[in-house]
Amino acid sequence: SAVISQKPSRDICQRGTSLTIQCQVDSQVTMMFWYRQQPGQSLTLIATANQGSEATYESGFVIDKFPISRPNLTFSTLTVSNMSPEDSSIYLCSVADPGDAYNEQFFGPGTRLTVL
């Protein structure tokens, strides 16, 4: 199973600023996903970030607001740009395990973001 770490674990930011969240995996993985969990809500997929290709964004999420980098098979970043209080959420990265035909996804501990 993959072990995933995220930085920062939490942050409080001012409106209009940007925050970059880092996701580090202890093994090489092709498929990585970024999700958002708004307070008291379920998880919503932001984008799929596979190494070697541009990130694919879900409806309602755009690259200008949530730029993603995937420079190698163990690392990715998600930036939340020009933040507003509505961006206050937990942001999670996850990876799919190729060892189980991609049928298991592991999640990082999340980054809890509060925008004032």
Added chain:
Amino acid sequence: GDSVTQMEGPVTLSEEAFLTINCTYTATGYPSLFWYVQYPGEGLQLLLKATKADDKGSNKGFEATYRKETTSFHLEKGSVQVSDSAVYFCALGGGRRALTFGSGTRLQVQP
């Protein structure tokens, strides 16, 4: 598109009671089905999974069976404990697909 519907919470039970959390889905193709659990203050953990119709996933006394005919994946446990108090998410996906989650069901078990 894919969607997952699960019962509203919170569900409040006494210790040793029987638990059922309903989950139904709509999907294209033949996705895998999952139950994830989120304990207070902790991250998301995979509880169990089933990858094809009629498969039963089980872990820590919890069970769920992949029912293609009723498009369901209900979570059950015969005797809940206080330590089972958490939020439970039903999800579908796998096989290179991102996960689609249900809204989550909060379970509170009272001693």
